[in-house]
Structures are given as C-alpha cells and as structure tokens.
Amino acid sequence: MKPTIVLNETPSVLNNYLAEIRSVEIQKDSMRFRQNLRRIGWITAQEISKAMAFEQKTVTTPLAEAHVHTVAEDVVIISILRAAIPFGEGLLDVFDKAESGFVGAWREEEIEGEEVRVSLGYTALPDLTGKTLILADPMLATGKSLVKTVNQILKSSTPSKLHLATVISAPEGISYISKNMPMAFQLWTSAIDEKLNEKAYIVPGLGDAGDLAFGQKK
C-alpha cells in the first residue's frame, strides 16, 4: 500500500461532493456542507476498509448457510474537533461497531511572522491497544494538529495501525506529517491542493471547515 492514497484520482461521485464543499455559493447552506462531509466520510471509510483484514464467517439465511467475509479489525474513530464531527459521523455510519473518541485542537492566535501553533484541549479516548485507529480531520494544512494529536494519543495507548483520514490536504502538511508522525501511518485524502497561503490556509481549499459547518467562533 502507498503511504498516501488520493481518492479523487479515480473519477467517482466523490468529485461532486468535493465540488460542492468548495463552492462559495453552495457553502452558504451549512446543512448541505455538513452532509457532504458526512458523505465523503462514507466513501473514505469504504476505501479504508479495503486495506483491512477480513475473516470468514457463516451466517444462516432463511434458506441455507452463507459463507461471508467480514472486517476482522477493531476500529476506533477519533475526530479532531470541531470540523471532523460530520466527517467522523460518516466514518462511523460505515464502521458502525467502532468505538470513538474526540480531541479538541485549535490554532493559537497568530503572531506576525511566527509559525502556526496548535493547542490541544478536551480529550476523550478509548483504549487503543491492538486496535485500528482512524484519525479524522477534514483539513490537513500544516499537519501540526494531526502530529500533536497522535503524540497525545500515544501517551495513553498505542494502536496497532494508524489511518489518517482527511478531505483536503496541502503538500506542505503531507511533508510535515511524513517527517514528524511518531508512528507508521497511511493517509487517505480526497484531494491534494496546490499550497498553503501566508496564513497557512489551504489554496484553493474551501475556507474554514469548522466555521462552515458550525458558524464562526468568536
């Protein structure tokens, strides 16, 4: 498996949802924005499932026994607040038996000429030992939120596998996580954009996903 899988490289209906979340007109409908992130969560989960271990089982139908293959991994989905809430819900719709956790992360107030700094707050984590962690954050800009969150998670327990699920990623962020992530991972992103601007926003990106889903923070 490649370390980065870019879902929009394969033409599919995912591209319609991506087009809608980027559109400044369609973004005015925040319910639709959230629903599109949720639908992208469904598609991302389906793709990640293709990299999982499966086991054979037998189920009884009304007519006979059927031999089936089902996911054999214990999945935990951790969403980075706020923007990952609808995206993470989509992942949970698909991995419906998954446990879930939450980590609050935000960018500290900008200081002219200084690098972006990320703070972590609220943390609720299940035990991850021996489990497959899917860490969800729709925007991978500098990559600091993801690296900081994984470092925090590893203080309490270590998953056996790490999947990073994002929607739009910047090349700078992918390079940062490649160098700084404290454990092996696979990145699943719907699109890789051109660059970060001087405020470390992804260009063309979509703007502030948390604000678009839930309204502006004071």
Ligand SMILES: O=P(O)(O)OC[C@H]1O[C@H](OP(=O)(O)OP(=O)(O)O)[C@H](O)[C@@H]1O
């Ligand atoms: O890769 P990074 O540079 O760390 O940036 C990405 C983070 O920035 C956004 O969150 P934001 O701080 O806007 O918080 P919000 O989701 O609560 O709006 C986004 O949802 C990511 O969590």
